[in-house]
Amino acid sequence: MPHAPQIKIPATYMRGGTSKGVFFSLKDLPEAAQVAGDVRDKILLRVIGSPDPYGKHTDGMGGATSSTSKSVILAKSEKADHDVDYLFGQVSIDKPFVDWSGNCGNLTAAVGSFAISNGLVAADRIPENGIAEVRIWQVNIQKTIVAHVPVTNGEVQETGDFELDGVTFPAAEVKVDFMDPADGEGAMFPTGNVVDELEVPGVGTFAATMINAGIPTVFVNAEDIGYNGTELQGDINENREALQTFETIRAYGAKRMGLIDNIEEAEARQHTPKIAFVSKPKSYSSSSGKQIEEGDIDLLVRALSMGKLHHAMMGTAAVAIACASAVPGTLVNLAAGGGERDSVTFGHPSGTLRVGAGAKQVNGQWTATKASMSRSARVLMEGNVRIPGDSI
Template sequence: MTHLPQIKIPATYMRGGTSKGVFFNLTDLPKEAQTPGEARDNILLRVIGSPDPYGKQTDGMGGATSSTSKTVILAKSTVIDHDVDYLFGQVAIDKAFVDWSGNCGNLTAAVGSFAINSGLVDSSRIPKNGVCIVRIWQANIKKTIIARVPITNGEVQETGDFELDGVTFPAAEVPVEFITPVDPSDAMFPTGNIVDELNVPGIGILKATMITAGIPTIFLDSQDIGYTGTELQEAINSDDAALTRFETIRAYGALKMGLIADISEAAARQHTPKVAFVSPAKAYTSSSGKEINQANIDLNVRALSMGKLHHAMMGTAAVAIGTAAAIPGTLVNLAATNGELLSEGKTSVTFGHPSGTLKVGAQASINQGQWTVDKAIMSRSARILMEGWVRIPGDSV
């Protein structure tokens, strides 16, 4: 039997925030993968090493976690006043499925760097020294993101002393702004309620704040589901029954948010919505052994991604946290303030996650009964880990 040889595709392996992914320039992909469809999905699955019934992605670039099973496709922007179009694909580990329904906020921090290095940003916009403002069109969710990329001697500055909990080594700081993460014409709260009663068969009725900001997210009160809010990954991810409960909650939340029409559709939409649980600020020891002081955080948040508790926090979920914290009465706001409104003029919260803490800012306002948010801001970092070509068998195309 004759087997096709491997093909090689120009690619860059990058860390962005607390995630890693394989980045492609659209024009470098095989022609049949330059448009959405089965060919593109098949190629990305093979690149990452999915589906893998062993759950290891040994035969691909994936790292067998939701944070490291990611792909990005960038192209010169087709949208006016933007530099680059950013398309994100979350690759399932054990299924032949690429989810295109949402964004990755962590990898957003690497988009600007890749765009500059790939010639997708006009050279006239890149200073000799200073900051290059990269205007990103997030094609999955049709939103604008601004990345402020440091430049030294005309090149992206990747090294620095900015520390990000969940990332071992310091790097250069990349502030990221999510502009109007909720369109004024869209409902930030799909059900119309700041807090809902979510009826989940086999579990009961749970209080939930369901918000679409950054990424559709279902926030729960940690006490309602039997947790303290200080749990680390092993407490959740080693408990199959708990993971099943969270997936059931996620599915019925997706139905109530109008993201799916039937509960059976939830399995094919793993990336969104996210499920998170919140508690008032409590001291704990992070996964790295770092002591988190109660006085240094406003609340604790734990979030699940692709069926597992995240080791830190997804960037898009952080946008949802910051936005919900700014709106009186949400479960996030109540956890952050113990029932009292945020202090006047405060536009950011610092929350504890399994790896440490993260500060996120958001400005929300209400107009004729409808909540809107102008932008959400956080700082991440990014670094090229490897660049060259990724190889896949020719029959993957």
């Protein structure tokens, strides 16, 4: 029986922050995949190599982790005063679905670079030498992001000496501003409270800060769930019972935040919300062996993505950390020492990260004006990806 030959699709494989993903220009996708739907999802699943019951992504471009099973679709923006429309798809590793419910903050750092290099930004907005401000419309969450991309001799500058914990080699610094990062009209706390008592059947009842800024995130205290905040990936990811506990907490947090109607819906919404635990600063050794001293950080944060403890920190979760730290009384703010602050440096499994945010009260509700962080990005490979023609 004859089989359909492979088809090729122009694509770029990029690192952004501590993530990697396959980037596409919308116009380069097969016509049927230029609109949202089953064909687009099937293509992205096959490109990444999902679903893979072996959990290896041997037959695809994915890296079998939440940080490396990502896809990005970019187009010239249809939004006024924006350069590029950015659509992000988190591809499940072992299930046949693509989650479109949130953003990837790490890959945002690569969006500006791709947009400039692929003609999605007007030439008169790109300096010959200097910093290009790429105005990004994040389609998933309907928010504006500004990436400050270094340019040398009219081309994106990718090499440099900026070091990012969780990334092996230095590169050029890309500053990213997440504008009005809270949900909807600026309401960051879906429950109306900066701290709630979250009841999780079979686990317990404990304090939780549930925030929607950057990405919906449920924060709990490490000590309340039996941890100290210095854990590395192996401490969590090799414990199936621990992973199930975190997933249960995440599901009940999602319901409390109004993101799902029934607990069962959480399984099909793995990308959001995130679940994270915080603690006051303590000294520890990072996954690379680098010693992090208590005095180097304001607090400790560990976060899970797609059911596993992240090796560093998701960019969107870092935005949530920044915004929560700026609001007095949240668990994040209290772990950092409380009070008013416009930035924090937190410890994660791979090292440290400094993030900043501004927050204020408007009509009795907290709102975030901007969150900022520095990342780096570079092209790893460009050309075409190939997938069997019968994949779609």
